[in-house]
Amino acid sequence: MIWLLDLDNTLVDRAAAFGAWASDAVAQVGGTADDLAAIVAADEGGHGSKEALARVIVDRLGWPDDVPAAIERFRAGILAGIRPYDGVLRSLEVLRAAGHRVAVVTNGASAQQRGKIARCGIEPHVDAIVVSGEEGVAKPDPRLVEVALDRLGASDVDRRDVWMIGDAAHADVAVGRAAGTRTGWVSHGRAWQGGDRPDVVAPATREVIALAASPRSRGAVG
Template identity: 35%
Template structure:
């Protein structure tokens, strides 16, 4: 049976989460199998212990239910978050807003307001409010277009991440990105970073005006990868509720990129990693 992987957002730093490409994968081994690495005792934050049952793994990727043979490999799928997982949104936002504020000669108060407004997510309404609050002459639509272009110029995806995704594709993984955010800015980031050529489908919350953890966004991602959530799969992302919680609700196994506060009431992910390349390694090990 086919498998899928999802990563996710123009919210803060997944297909079906980073920041969130969306697709799901069938896992070759059931949760709790001998594939586990060492038990994770580190904290979701520097000062917090990880929730019981977390597994620290060397990479963030998804694996197939059945091991593929060299002659006939069944496709596997993953859903991945975009922002904070595949790309560094925060650095790109910082650089884009620096350029935007310089171009329009915004004063310190205006710049600080805008940075606070866009800290977790950005959409055209932010610039409508900016114009109203500060009485700007430039249109909100123009400011948004400039922001999208500047984000596209500033955002990057590390070469080792692109290489890892290419290895997953070579190992018959189907990869999807699932991300919260405005469609135009999220798709611009996917295009300019080279991610578009490495994924099979993209679902952006702006496409349907729904956001993770809404299962419909995961279903859309899976569908755009030519898959179904019924087949199972993996979700990789940095957002505990949106990526891990949403992935669980969608029936996916999950890999969490440690960093944000972990809610005590949330069920633990299958693996905890410090970098998306670690997740990719986990998934590649599933196909060996």
């Protein structure tokens, strides 16, 4: 079996890291709850424009009008607070011990995503890492899945033996469907609103992996 896993809010808790940084940044300048809410909303769970987010931060917190510098500040804050979800690295090791191949497939800038992976000690637990910023193509473009499968030496594998798992319907589930793989959605308690449901849905990554790895899921066609 081949496992392709998103990084942010799938293997690592980016939402908590950004939220903690934003709360501290607002408190440092005596900002308000409305300022914090505006900054968190502009982040769009990590999927929004970094330039637009930086503009909101500059306006709300009175920072110097230097968008690139603001982006570097909040990226550094995320890196300082990033942590893997409890038990998720163990789940990856269990998969690999069973002979499965595992890759991280993430959208984002190379330095930032590689920094998260290094800080959280993920690389020793996977067989390949694919970062959109290094490949010139991003999820939901299925070419990123093809890059990952090639790195794993699995370009010709039956796509029913491949799982794409992540928290973002528009990127992770969509890229899996476009590439013909099975899909697992990490809901974090949200309701699915994207039409046909993914093959597996659960609140946490470990639960999605466990369900997808079960004999029942392996025997079904997604």
